[in-house]
Amino acid sequence: MTLGVVIQEPIIEEYERLGGRRLRAFMRNRPAVIAVAVLAFIILSAVFASLIAPFDPSEIDLMNAFAKLGSHCSAPDCQLVGSHLLGTDNLGRDVFSRLLFATRISLFVGFGAVVAALTLALPFGLIAGYLGGKLDWLVMRIIDIILSIPPLILVFAIAGVLGASMKNAIIALGIFFTPLFIRLIRSEVVNLRNSQLVETERAIGVPDRYILVRHILPNIASPLIVQVSLSAGTAILAEASLSFLGLGVQPPSASWGTMLQNAFERIVQHWWMILPSSMAIAMTVFALNVAGDGLRDALGKVR
Numbered sequence: 001m002t003l004g005v006v007i008q009e010p011i012i013e014e015y016e017r018l019g020g021r022r023l024r025a026f027m028r029n030r031p032a033v034i035a036v037a038v039l040a041f042i043i044l045s046a047v048f049a050s051l052i053a054p055f056d057p058s059e060i061d062l063m064n065a066f067a068k069l070g071s072h073c074s075a076p077d078c079q080l081v082g083s084h085l086l087g088t089d090n091l092g093r094d095v096f097s098r099l100l101f102a103t104r105i106s107l108f109v110g111f112g113a114v115v116a117a118l119t120l121a122l123p124f125g126l127i128a129g130y131l132g133g134k135l136d137w138l139v140m141r142i143i144d145i146i147l148s149i150p151p152l153i154l155v156f157a158i159a160g161v162l163g164a165s166m167k168n169a170i171i172a173l174g175i176f177f178t179p180l181f182i183r184l185i186r187s188e189v190v191n192l193r194n195s196q197l198v199e200t201e202r203a204i205g206v207p208d209r210y211i212l213v214r215h216i217l218p219n220i221a222s223p224l225i226v227q228v229s230l231s232a233g234t235a236i237l238a239e240a241s242l243s244f245l246g247l248g249v250q251p252p253s254a255s256w257g258t259m260l261q262n263a264f265e266r267i268v269q270h271w272w273m274i275l276p277s278s279m280a281i282a283m284t285v286f287a288l289n290v291a292g293d294g295l296r297d298a299l300g301k302v303r
Contacts, residue, residue, distance in 0.1 A: 025298040032294020035287040042284055046104035053097035054083070058252050061092030066270055086276050089262060099276045102254040107284075109166060109249070110236035113173030114228055121178045125185025126212055130193055140186070143179040151176060155238060159247040166255075169248040173235050184227055188220040222299045229292035233285040240281055256281050 026032060045052060067088040086095035128139040146154070155176050162168035192198060192215070201211055236256075242248030243257025244264075251258055256277045263273035 023298075026294055029294040029297060031290050032298075035290035035294065038283065038287040039291060042103060042280075042287070043107065045100055046107050049100035049104050053094075053100045054085075055094035055097040057093060057098040057101045057254055059093060061088065064088055064092040065090055067092070087272070089259075089273060090266060095259075095273065095276055098254040098259060099280060102256050102259055102277065103280060105166065105249055105253060105255045106236055106239055106257070106281075109169055109173070109239040109255070110232055112170045113235045113239070114177055114231050116170060116174035117177035117231075118181050118224065118228060120174065121181035121185060125182045126189055126216070128182070129186035129189025130208065130212060130216065132190075132193070136186070139182065143182055146179045147183075152241075155242065156245070156247060159242055164247045164250055166249045166253070169239055169242050172242070173238055176238070177231055177235065180231070181224075181227065184223065185220060188223055189216055192216050192219055222295075226292055226295045226299065229288055229295060233288035233292075236281065236285055236288075240277075 064084075065088060067084050084094050084096065086099065088094055089098070124139055128136040155172050158172035158175055159168055162171060197215060198211055201215070202208075239248055239255065240257035240260060243255045244261045246261070249255035249258055251262075259277035260274065260281075263270070263277065267274055
């Protein structure tokens, strides 16, 4: 065991130096850095939505329905004072306030689904890739069966069976992403399982749990981080699709999908209503993809 510790110390130092080089490589990628700044702004806007929003997102003001951008609350009994920066919807609810709270819900569902999938996939991928044999074969055949189902049909079927709600949307999307993460984790672990370091530690009697936690898990963290950033964008788009079709977040709660659905019904007369939520989705997904590409490039340059 003493030999294992001697081997481990220089490995940790090299891993720390590698992390510093990766960070510097990422910081030199200006589009990726800007994308991270945009994501930080979006996340902070969602976190502090209750402080930023000038109106209650669920406050109905039928006398002020379809108000133009920048108009003021004009109803006689209106108790909220402020400017409707993005106008109001068909019920007179402030679009800007609803957009802030919708950002909170959409990000929570999108990232929650990815985190849930990663949490579920991690033990299966690690064990299947490290032990191999019949267990690995069984896990991969189940994954192949799930992946043979068209993604949209799988997600819609799960959401339809479980019922329309935010929690069930997270479950449906989490089930969809789990096989993708298991396959990625398993392939990375198989590559590391046959490395000289792992074979050496096995030979000197280092426990498998120690090898998985101290060597294999840190070395698969980089591709997992990249995959999480890219999958989060897909999850946000999928959540918007579910809510748009009535299978995700339910009114009166605001999400980007429900706002799109509400605006789409009135797109001919009030086309501008579709812009805030659609632009928010596009900007967030684009920033996630650019940040993910930047991470992938930075990690690839120093391997």
